Amino acid sequence: MEVENSFGPLDIAISGLRAQGKQIEVISSNVANARTTNAGNGEPYRRLEAAFIADGDMGGVKLDKILTDSNEFLKVLDPGNPLADEDGYVAMPNVNLPVEMMNLTIATKVYQANAAVLKRYQQMVQTTLELLR
Amino acid sequence: MVNLNANISGIQNTMKSILEQSSVQPNKNVNMPTLGNPEIKGSAFSDTVKAIDNYLSNVDDLQQSSDMSITDLLSGKNEDITSVVSAVTKADLSFKLLVGVRNKLIEAYKQTMNMPL
Numbered sequence: 001m002e003v004e005n006s007f008g009p010l011d012i013a014i015s016g017l018r019a020q021g022k023q024i025e026v027i028s029s030n031v032a033n034a035r036t037t038n039a040g041n042g043e044p045y046r047r048l049e050a051a052f053i054a055d056g057d058m059g060g061v062k063l064d065k066i067l068t069d070s071n072e073f074l075k076v077l078d079p080g081n082p083l084a085d086e087d088g089y090v091a092m093p094n095v096n097l098p099v100e101m102m103n104l105t106i107a108t109k110v111y112q113a114n115a116a117v118l119k120r121y122q123q124m125v126q127t128t129l130e131l132l133r
Numbered sequence: 134m135v136n137l138n139a140n141i142s143g144i145q146n147t148m149k150s151i152l153e154q155s156s157v158q159p160n161k162n163v164n165m166p167t168l169g170n171p172e173i174k175g176s177a178f179s180d181t182v183k184a185i186d187n188y189l190s191n192v193d194d195l196q197q198s199s200d201m202s203i204t205d206l207l208s209g210k211n212e213d214i215t216s217v218v219s220a221v222t223k224a225d226l227s228f229k230l231l232v233g234v235r236n237k238l239i240e241a242y243k244q245t246m247n248m249p250l
Contacts, residue, residue, distance in 0.1 A: 014219040132233040
């Protein structure tokens with residue numbers, strides 16, 4: 001048993017954990033900025049989306065890039081708001097909270113699945129080592 | 134984790150002494166008959182022990198890196214928990230394999246020593 005080879009599934013599971021951790025980070029940024037009317041460039045906050053890429057053949061997953069959602073901003077009628085335009089509308093970020101919550105649930109489940117793979121692989125190696133006794 | 138490292142050096146000493154015995158003993162008795170080519174020094178067993186010695190330093194490296202990643206995490210140098218999990222799991226699994234091989238080796242040694250002559 002070579003040291004590097006037997007850790008393959010382990011590294012893949014860890015890469016999955018890392019990727020989903022990044023995904024959860026992106027979702028938390030979206031949720032935190034759900035009402036941010038100024039993202040520093042005068043525009044409301046644009047929703048972010050993490051894109052993943054396969055890390056070679058059977059090498060796990062890695063973060064490709066973080067993309068911005070190009071959907072239109074949400075227009076909210078609020079004439080009294082100092083940020084309102086001449087028609088009384090305020091531009092709000094294109095973040096949809098229920099969608100973010102669904103994505104968060106999916107990311108959490110995938111994270112758990114990767115952790116389960118890691119744990120199960122550890123158990124498998126231990127089962128194999130018990131054959132030595 | 135510190136205790137494990139102390140454990141490793143203990144195993145390393147045991148392995149070294151086994152290695153010395155296995156490589157020294159055949160050369161002591163010159164009149165002893167040898168199997169196969171007599172020019173090949175060291176038996177297959179001593180090769181195995183050498184391989185175990187190599188694996189031992191591998192395991193030691195993994196233990197050291199897991200130790201270091203834990204220290205980095207606790208001191209705030211590194212905030213990536215997954216890398217700590219990865220290092221600790223690798224160290225754990227390789228250490229378990231090492232212990233399994235060591236137990237098997239010692240068992241073989243005991244069996245050889247208890248052989249009625």
